[in-house]
Amino acid sequence: MQQKKDTPLRSDAQRNRERILEVALAELTCSADAPLSAIAKKAGVGQGTFYRHFPNREALVLEVYRYEVQQLAETAAQLLETRAPDRALREWMDRFAQYSMAKAGLADALGKATARGTLAALGHGPVTAAITLLLDANEEAGTIRPGVTPDDFVLAIAGLWQIDPHSDWQPRAGRLLDLVMDGLRAGAPGAGARG
């Protein structure tokens, strides 16, 4: 979806891309499943152009919410500064859940983005980096079992994508994340196996 760095976007392409994102943000905020064709039309571009910029819905949504994703990623480092690694990890999971549920459609997009074997759509995006950071800190501190990969982690919290953001998701998500956290702690070389 992205250009190689050595061939920057042509000026008209750049304009189109930005107009699409602008319209998409508005439309997606109204309704998470706004038809892509409508977005293309409102942005004044053809179907072909649209799909060249964003080959599928996820690509679009990820880009629209890029700022939010960025923020989420940066939160990881901040949490690690002020808290014990395991607390940081657990709180970051909560933030993760919040972001996913708050922005309509973001959960779906993140889910599908990581789906089917590759977490390539995130990968190596800022989120993966954040996860790595947190896992490494915890492994070093001995607060989680050694050898957990970002892939393992994403699979473990995948249940989040099953939760309806319009429902009362907090308790379900909380229970899931607690369970995962305990799973991660099991086998840790450090102190207790429980939180």
Added chain:
Amino acid sequence: MQQKKDTPLRSDAQRNRERILEVALAELTCSADAPLSAIAKKAGVGQGTFYRHFPNREALVLEVYRYEVQQLAETAAQLLETRAPDRALREWMDRFAQYSMAKAGLADALGKATARGTLAALGHGPVTAAITLLLDANEEAGTIRPGVTPDDFVLAIAGLWQIDPHSDWQPRAGRLLDLVMDGLRAGAPGAGARG
């Protein structure tokens, strides 16, 4: 999707339903994402008829693989007879993963079926019953933390739906299920917090 018991299917409807299932098994075995319209046509029924019997893809797949699902459910009780509850649970998870991955498209269908807040499509199906059975046995034996619901469990293993069945799924699934199992064990009143 199902008739109420007091209004049995009309004979022609019954025939159609069975013809659809017959064709669907064949088609889905070839290609997991065989177009529903093609199945309808091969079965010699109209679109409308088709969608009245099976309102969406998942409904069809679940029914096609009903036998397999049934088997999976029954396995739970059998495992509990010959093994410690926690071993039974863990092994059942493996079977679960195997069934999901083996039958093309079944994973997708199970995933979507449980998706979005309700596990109504399984619910209260045989699978939910099997899960309940296993969880109860473990809770009673003190091998897992108390209070885990089938919903919790399904969310926890939801990562399975993210795994591509065509890939080398075994190690990834194994790691995921180990993690979940450890999470379940954490906080158990019984002996060790690890397996």
Added chain:
DNA sequence: GAACCTAACGGACAGCTGTCCGTTTAACAA
């Protein structure tokens, strides 16, 4: 400023899902 080249464009198109509605026909009663 003219000519060239290729990235980018746009819209037609194909394939899919799920809905709607007028028509048919099985089931049952008289």
Added chain:
DNA sequence: TTGTTAAACGGACAGCTGTCCGTTAGGTTC
């Protein structure tokens, strides 16, 4: 049998996604 009724039928239709390909127009070079 014949008549009645509502369940079931079938196919047209609408909406969506993603692809394809002939056309347009930026950027660049001379």
